[in-house]
Amino acid sequence: EVKLVESGGAVVQPGGSLRLSCAASGFTFGQYTIHWVRLPPGRGPEWVSSISYDGADSYHADSVKGRFTIFRDNNKRSLYLEMKTLRIEDTALYYCVKGAGQQQVLHYFDHWGQGTLVTVSS
Amino acid sequence: DIVLTQSPVTLSVSPGERATLSCKASQSISRNLAWYQHKPGQAPRLLIYDISTRATDIPARFSGSGSGTEFKLTISSLQSEDFAIYYCQQYSNWPPVFTFGPGTKVDIK
Numbered sequence: 001e002v003k004l005v006e007s008g009g010a011v012v013q014p015g016g017s018l019r020l021s022c023a024a025s026g027f028t029f030g031q032y033t034i035h036w037v038r039l040p041p042g043r044g045p046e047w048v049s050s051i052s053y054d055g056a057d058s059y060h061a062d063s064v065k066g067r068f069t070i071f072r073d074n075n076k077r078s079l080y081l082e083m084k085t086l087r088i089e090d091t092a093l094y095y096c097v098k099g100a101g102q103q104q105v106l107h108y109f110d111h112w113g114q115g116t117l118v119t120v121s122s
Numbered sequence: 123d124i125v126l127t128q129s130p131v132t133l134s135v136s137p138g139e140r141a142t143l144s145c146k147a148s149q150s151i152s153r154n155l156a157w158y159q160h161k162p163g164q165a166p167r168l169l170i171y172d173i174s175t176r177a178t179d180i181p182a183r184f185s186g187s188g189s190g191t192e193f194k195l196t197i198s199s200l201q202s203e204d205f206a207i208y209y210c211q212q213y214s215n216w217p218p219v220f221t222f223g224p225g226t227k228v229d230i231k
Contacts, residue, residue: 035220043224044209050220059218106214108213109168109220110171111165112165112166115165
């Protein structure tokens with residue numbers, strides 16, 4: 001069974017930093033692109049970042065480019081999101097999401113975690 | 123970036139009735155469209171990918187159709203467990219910018 005378990009969400013002040021983690025199990029982690037997708041309150045999902053199966057390539061939404069960094073440790077079967085200079089509009093439930101295509105980036109998402117809540121507030 | 127719009131915002135349906143949800147893209151996305159179901163407190167679940175292919179263990183009452191820029195998700199006979207929010211998503215452009223629609227909430231009439 002595929003499992004994705006996020007952690008690290010917290011309440012932070014604007015301008016602050018946070019690191020989210022995702023622990024994966026139930027599939028060959030090092031063969032799949034993994035993504036972060038967030039769900040802001042009252043809105044639809046927003047793609048945040050993606051990282052290729054081997055960690056060589058990463059992609060970020062314009063809204064977080066230069067502030068967020070995605071990285072992974074395939075030996076630990078873990079994904080991370082380093083978040084800096086946080087803004088109020090970054091408030092959301094953050095999901096770790098598995099891409100469906102082996103070694104492919106451009107694919108639909110076949111498994112989602114339960115999410116971890118990030119609240120940016122003064 | 124490709125923008126997805128969904129309609130209606132809310133769909134009130136009685137159990138056993140048919141529900142049809144719409145998703146429109148701002149430009150052609152070929153077959154690169156998926157649908158997800160989301161219930162509060164749960165992980166979103168993949169229903170349909172590549173416009174019309176049901177994901178693993180998804181009941182046959184869920185079907186997807188469309189082409190180019192206009193797509194539909196149909197639930198043929200709504201069950202109590204189907205009341206949820208439904209999102210469409212495109213995975214078409216390179217470099218990747220995955221976009222989602224704002225969602226359609228299906229609630230009990």
